[in-house]
Amino acid sequence: MSSSLHKLSAVGLKSLPSGKHEDGGGLRFVRRQDGTTAWVFRFTIHGRRREMGLGPYPDVSLKAAREMATEYRQQAKRGIDPIVKREAEKREAIRNLHMLKEIAQDCFEARKAELKGDGTAGRWFSPLENHILPKLGKMPIAEVDQVVVRDTLAPIWHEKAETARKAANxxxxxxxxxxxxxxxxxLQAVDKARALLGKQRHEAKNIPALPWQEVPTFYASLGQGITELALRLLILTGVRSAPIRFAKPDQIDMEARIWTIPAELVKSRKGVTGDFRVPLTDEAIKVVEDALHHGGEVLFPGQREKPISDMTMSKLMRDRGMEARPHGFRSSLRTWAEETGQPYEVAETTLGHVVGNAVERAYQRSDLIEKRRxxxxxxxxxxxxNGGADVIPLNGVQR
Structure with missing residues (x-):
């Protein structure tokens, strides 16, 4: 052992007075006036004198301090700054300790602006919250690989194929x-997990729609209750259920016969933002007037004056033994438009779909409201x- 190294002894450390005590090779033991202690390693890198703390004694023993000093001394000889390297390792360790749950929440917050209602409906985050985070939420995101993703998605991969697809995405x-x-x-963890899981057996099905030829009969069967009025307006306008449920009287200009749906209730459309205007026909105005008689902050109030629930209209149809669902009336309308030769761009715009590429939309600023009317x-x-449809009333209800 070189005489310039290991000058201190483990036994003698406790009795050393205040001051700086050299162990050799750049390792120094420091005892301060207040009795606290520290190990310090001094080295020269690129002609610059530097010091780095190794921790207090006795948390860091003499042996441990010497081992660290030896490692850092060798790094300095190779032109590596031990302080810079240690800080880089700390940052890497911190990065690797980020939990999946924290990053998922941060990702959700970053995407809220492009989600309907800032994501308040929960549909963007719920696949993660319900199927990914319960198992992987507390795992460091650096440890998320194809195997853990596969094991997490496996229980729903075939049985709930669409949910699994959304969770994976x-x-x-x-x-x-x-x-x-x-x-x-x-970044390839999910794709590799899909490869391990294989092709899904379950095929996604379209939402059942009532054939357009049967819509008049169904419409004639509806009464004047809140749910039935909501279904009437949904059928007549071709809008989705959320704007119907959250429709408010102040959104509707009765004189101009236009319903302006706020942007937060409009499903995200690539390249298109803002409110969506819906022209109201004579029949639609009658429905609105009937709904206004019920009063309330929303046009179709449910319990405690809150909007009717997302399942209310579906339940009415299900209770009648129907396979079709409210959203399917959009398909009924679109198919009718196709069969009766309605202009493609007018029919698509009526449903709130984006028509044309970015350049075409830049020149086509009109929302075709009069053609849609x-x-x-x-x-x-x-x-x-009124248009010659053969309406067969259901349950004896005649309009």
């Missing part, structure tokens, strides 16, 4: 968000039997 976005934050993640007027005439 959301997790993939979270991993990309983590990578953008500079975290160490496997004519289309919906023809649809209303058909639905109510």
């Amino acid at each position: 959301r997790l993939n976005l979270v991993l990309k968000h983590a990578a953008a934050l500079g975290l160490n993640v496997d 004519a289309l919906l007027a023809a649809w209303a005439d058909y639905v109510t039997g």
Whole structure:
């Protein structure tokens, strides 16, 4: 052993007075006036004198301090700054300790602006919250690999194929968000998990729709209750259920016969933002007037004056033994429009779909509201039997 190293002894450390005590090779033991202690390693790198703390005594023993000093001394000889290297290792360790749950929440917050109602409906986050985070939420995101993803999705991969697909897609976005934050993640984990899981047996099915030829009969069977009025307006306008449920009197201009659906209730459409105007036909205005008689902050109030629930209209149809669901009336309208030769761009815009590429939309600023008004007027005439439809009343209800 060199005489310039290991000058201190483990036994003698406790009795050393205040001051700086050299062990050799750059390792120094410091006892302060207040009795606290510290190990300090002094080295020269690129002609610059530096000091780095190794921790207090006795938390760091003499043996441990010497081992660290030896390692750092060798690094300095190779031109590696031990302080810079240690800080880099700390940052990497911190990055690798980020839990999946934290990153998922941060990803959700970052995407809220592009989600309907800032994601308050919970549909974007729920696949993660219900199927990914209960098992993987507390796992460091750096440890998320194809095996744990496969094991997490396996129970629902075939039985709940669409839910599994959404959960996988959301997790993939979270991993990309983590990578953008500079975290160490496997961006291929989800794709590799899909390969391990294999092709899904379950095929996604379209929401059942009532054939357009049967819509007049169903419409004629509806009464004047809140749920039935909501279904009437949904059928007549072709909008989704959320705008119907959250419709408010102040959204409707009775004189202009236009219903303006706020942007937060409009399903995200690539390249299109803002409110969505819906022209109201004579029949639609009658429905609105009937609904206004019920009063309330919303047009179709449920319990405690809150909007009717998402399942209320579906339940009415299900209780009648129907396979079709409310959302399917959009398909009924679109098919009728196709069969009766309605202009493609007018029919698509009526449903709130984006028509044309970005360049075409830049030049086509009109929302075709008057053409859509004519289309919906023809649809209303058909639905109510005024257009020559053969309406067969159900349950003895005649309009």
